Amino acid sequence: MSFQLMVYFNFTLLLIGVFGILYSRDIISVFTSLQLILISGFANFLGFSRFLYQHSIWDKAFIVSGFTAVYFLMFCIIYYAYLNKGKLDRRELYGEFKFFRITKDNWWGEDDI
Amino acid sequence: MIFLLKLSEIVNPFQSIIALSTVILFLSFFAVSSNKAIKKYLFAVVLFFMLAAFLLNIHSYILFDSFSDSLILFGNVQMIEIGIILFSAINVLLFIFIRDGREDYFVKELTLFIFLVISAEFVIISKNFLLMFIALSVFIIAMFQLVSIVNSKVDKIITCTLRFFLRPTLTVIFFFTGFSLLYGASDFKEFNKILESEHISSPIVLLALIIFGIAIYLYFFLFPVQGPYMKIVKRNSSSANALLWFLYFPAGIFLFLKTGSLYSYFMERNNVYGSIILITLTCGCMLASNIGAISTKSPRRIISFIFLFFISTFLFNISMYSTGVITGYLMNLFNFINIFIMLFSFMPLYFIFSSIEDNTGEDSIRNIRGLGRNYVYTGVNMVVLSLSWLGLIYYLEPFINLFKRSGFLNAGVINIVLLTVFTICFIFLSGNIFRIIVNIFKGATGEAMKKVQFSRFLYVYITFYSLVIISVPVIILIDRLGFNIRFIDFGIKEFIF
Amino acid sequence: MSFLSQLIIIIINYISTAGLLACGLLSLFLKDKKRKLLFLLLAFLFIGALSFVYYSEILFFITGVIVIFFFLLLYLFVLQMDLFNGGTPGEADEISDLPLRSKIINIVMPVLLCISAGFFIYKYVSGFLKGIEIAEGRSNIFISDWSDISRYFFTDYGLVPAIITGSLFMSIIWFIAIGVKEK
Numbered sequence: 001m002s003f004q005l006m007v008y009f010n011f012t013l014l015l016i017g018v019f020g021i022l023y024s025r026d027i028i029s030v031f032t033s034l035q036l037i038l039i040s041g042f043a044n045f046l047g048f049s050r051f052l053y054q055h056s057i058w059d060k061a062f063i064v065s066g067f068t069a070v071y072f073l074m075f076c077i078i079y080y081a082y083l084n085k086g087k088l089d090r091r092e093l094y095g096e097f098k099f100f101r102i103t104k105d106n107w108w109g110e111d112d113i
Numbered sequence: 114m115i116f117l118l119k120l121s122e123i124v125n126p127f128q129s130i131i132a133l134s135t136v137i138l139f140l141s142f143f144a145v146s147s148n149k150a151i152k153k154y155l156f157a158v159v160l161f162f163m164l165a166a167f168l169l170n171i172h173s174y175i176l177f178d179s180f181s182d183s184l185i186l187f188g189n190v191q192m193i194e195i196g197i198i199l200f201s202a203i204n205v206l207l208f209i210f211i212r213d214g215r216e217d218y219f220v221k222e223l224t225l226f227i228f229l230v231i232s233a234e235f236v237i238i239s240k241n242f243l244l245m246f247i248a249l250s251v252f253i254i255a256m257f258q259l260v261s262i263v264n265s266k267v268d269k270i271i272t273c274t275l276r277f278f279l280r281p282t283l284t285v286i287f288f289f290t291g292f293s294l295l296y297g298a299s300d301f302k303e304f305n306k307i308l309e310s311e312h313i314s315s316p317i318v319l320l321a322l323i324i325f326g327i328a329i330y331l332y333f334f335l336f337p338v339q340g341p342y343m344k345i346v347k348r349n350s351s352s353a354n355a356l357l358w359f360l361y362f363p364a365g366i367f368l369f370l371k372t373g374s375l376y377s378y379f380m381e382r383n384n385v386y387g388s389i390i391l392i393t394l395t396c397g398c399m400l401a402s403n404i405g406a407i408s409t410k411s412p413r414r415i416i417s418f419i420f421l422f423f424i425s426t427f428l429f430n431i432s433m434y435s436t437g438v439i440t441g442y443l444m445n446l447f448n449f450i451n452i453f454i455m456l457f458s459f460m461p462l463y464f465i466f467s468s469i470e471d472n473t474g475e476d477s478i479r480n481i482r483g484l485g486r487n488y489v490y491t492g493v494n495m496v497v498l499s500l501s502w503l504g505l506i507y508y509l510e511p512f513i514n515l516f517k518r519s520g521f522l523n524a525g526v527i528n529i530v531l532l533t534v535f536t537i538c539f540i541f542l543s544g545n546i547f548r549i550i551v552n553i554f555k556g557a558t559g560e561a562m563k564k565v566q567f568s569r570f571l572y573v574y575i576t577f578y579s580l581v582i583i584s585v586p587v588i589i590l591i592d593r594l595g596f597n598i599r600f601i602d603f604g605i606k607e608f609i610f
Numbered sequence: 611m612s613f614l615s616q617l618i619i620i621i622i623n624y625i626s627t628a629g630l631l632a633c634g635l636l637s638l639f640l641k642d643k644k645r646k647l648l649f650l651l652l653a654f655l656f657i658g659a660l661s662f663v664y665y666s667e668i669l670f671f672i673t674g675v676i677v678i679f680f681f682l683l684l685y686l687f688v689l690q691m692d693l694f695n696g697g698t699p700g701e702a703d704e705i706s707d708l709p710l711r712s713k714i715i716n717i718v719m720p721v722l723l724c725i726s727a728g729f730f731i732y733k734y735v736s737g738f739l740k741g742i743e744i745a746e747g748r749s750n751i752f753i754s755d756w757s758d759i760s761r762y763f764f765t766d767y768g769l770v771p772a773i774i775t776g777s778l779f780m781s782i783i784w785f786i787a788i789g790v791k792e793k
Binding site for chain 2: 007012014021023027029030034037038039040041042044046047048052053056058059061062065066069070073074076077080081084096097100101106107108109110113
Binding site: 004018023028029039049075 | 676
């Protein structure tokens with residue numbers, strides 16, 4: 001695969017992830033989109049390392065430590081939701097996680113809760 | 114003494130971090146304790162070590178000067194930033210002790226809190242992309258864990274917490290992608306090295322910067338993506354709000370300032386489209402946050418909207434720099450002045466509002482009616498603290514200088530737009546300040562006000578901040594009159610960013 | 611490298627990129643949560659194949675260990691959501707069904723945004739990418755292994771594993787605090 005094709009493919013993955021974030025409503029779809037963006041970054045590192053920097057270890061160290069940190073962060077968030085699933089109702093889990101919702105209470109918040 | 118000096122030289126510049134890590138080790142012995150006396154003792158120990166870390170930070174810089182290696186950079190800017198973080202942390206520690214001192218999870222909360230401060234310090238001193246990314250991720254992890262513990266007794270907060278922390282998660286992931294692009298553009302692992310190299314003109318670097326910009330924008334919950342922030346602020350416990358406002362946002366500001374040199378490079382190249390987009394976003398943020406503050410009746414939300422307005426003044430600083438109204442030096446100076454105003458006004462004000470909310474059980478601006486007559490001292494201090502926001506009037510000076518240099522009509526449409534937006538926002542801000550002051554002194558004392566009782570500590574706390582705020586215009590006046598002020602061996606005029 | 615080996619690598623490259631794209635899209639658009647996770651896992655397997663192609667297979671194994679913990683928890687969470695809500699897949703989506711106009715806006719706006727971003731990226735970057743010099747000596751393959759990475763961490767980047775380890779240890783306190791509260 002040529003270098004240009006590899007870069008365009010990675011950007012496509014990134015844009016698919018971004019589309020997923022804008023489109024998704026439930027928490028699982030949001031995490032799926034986040035991981036697609038992570039995969040595009042991973043593929044970027046692999047591709048640049050292969051084509052441009054043959055003997056670089058830095059990118060591998062970045063991927064290992066970066067993935068550890070990011071996946072641990074996502075693990076903590078899912079663990080928190082998993083422990084508190086009894087207090088979450090179906091409507092919240094399946095519909096409340098859209099990134100941009102243009103409703104009054106999402107835009108300005110509410111004075112009375 | 115010589116031994117301590119030698120030890121300090123070996124561990125330089127991690128003296129404050131090691132001091133805090135020692136406390137974590139000490140706290141681990143008491144992790145499951147719920148004894149009241151032990152909690153007070155541990156709070157005192159943590160407070161002592163935080164103060165020690167604050168002093169060690171300054172002392173290590175004075176003694177050993179700047180430090181730089183492949184991973185970290187500790188210069189005068191980093192010393193000030195760490196000082197600000199430690200100062201905020203001491204205040205948040207006081208909040209946490211007053212609000213959560215009786216809870217079972219208090220010792221665990223303290224431990225996580227200190228680790229949060231350590232990770233914030235690593236965010237500030239990191240120079241290498243890898244360390245910067247890891248420090249940021251660990252900071253977000255620690256912040257999420259601490260906020261979730263602190264909110265454990267709050268009702269209906271879980272969805273808000275999850276929605277809020279998905280944004281910094283996305284920020285971290287965008288940073289991962291951005292760093293992968295920077296790696297593709299050049300083999301350099303620091304922003305300064307990329308700035309000095311030929312690769313700075315690469316479109317991939319610009320793309321990475323755009324991704325960083327979007328990531329930081331999402332991190333700060335600026336308009337139009339402020340929804341989860343507005344929801345969580347209303348529902349959070351007081352300690353969680355203090356954590357967000359006085360640790361989460363300042364750490365993000367310092368992270369943003371790291372990328373400032375790269376953005377400045379592209380601004381200087383007169384990138385018209387970038388300037389227009391930036392100015393549009395800035396104007397939108399500033400106007401929307403002020404309108405939001407005027408339209409709400411909840412003091413928490415008033416403070417949160419005005420806080421967002423102050424965050425958007427950082428964007429305003431970049432906008433002014435991009436149009437040539439201010440220089441890079443002034444942009445950095447304005448950034449630090451904004452941080453100073455934010456921390457020194459919001460902390461005591463929020464302390465007062467949260468005390469009133471705790472006593473009355475309600476978060477409404479009606480509860481401060483008659484405060485000025487029943488608690489005159491507190492009322493006067495609130496007026497002083499609110500009026501400190503008018504300090505933003507200094508933004509007019511660069512525009513006045515510009516008009517003197519080039520004339521009003523030749524100043525450029527964009528500069529006139531910036532000035533107009535700032536003036537409108539300043540009028541709204543003044544309206545908010547006036548509204549708070551009027552509510553403090555007007556109207557009959559409500560039933561809610563009769564329930565309010567302020568502790569002695571609160572009086573000492575707000576006095577300190579009021580005195581600092583009053584001293585600032587006094588010092589500026591003395592400086593303008595031509596007296597050279599020397600304070601701990603450096604003069605105000607000589608301090609260089 | 612022989613012609614056959616190069617051909618095999620090229621074929622694996624194209625299969626894994628196509629598989630990655632297909633699995634990524636499927637995991638995004640399928641409504642059943644379990645199938646979403648399944649295709650996401652398949653996407654990871656394809657990126658693992660890609661890492662073999664790019665001579666960095668050690669990364670797949672190391673990150674796989676990390677990722678598997680996350681996927682296990684996510685799968686348990688999805689299972690519990692289905693059991694707890696007692697619903698068939700997709701039933702919850704019918705509860706908050708949006709009007710057609712909102713659905714169209716929900717799809718069209720992100721698509722327009724992503725297409726325009728993609729167009730600008732292509733226009734801006736294509737000229738630059740054509741001019742990039744690929745590293746000489748591509749025929750010299752360098753395959754890094756765990757000893758190279760660990761040596762790199764412990765010589766130059768010792769702080770990084772220290773910070774991550776510190777975070778993991780601190781998180782034990784959080785896990786205890788959150789778990790005990792639940793009881």
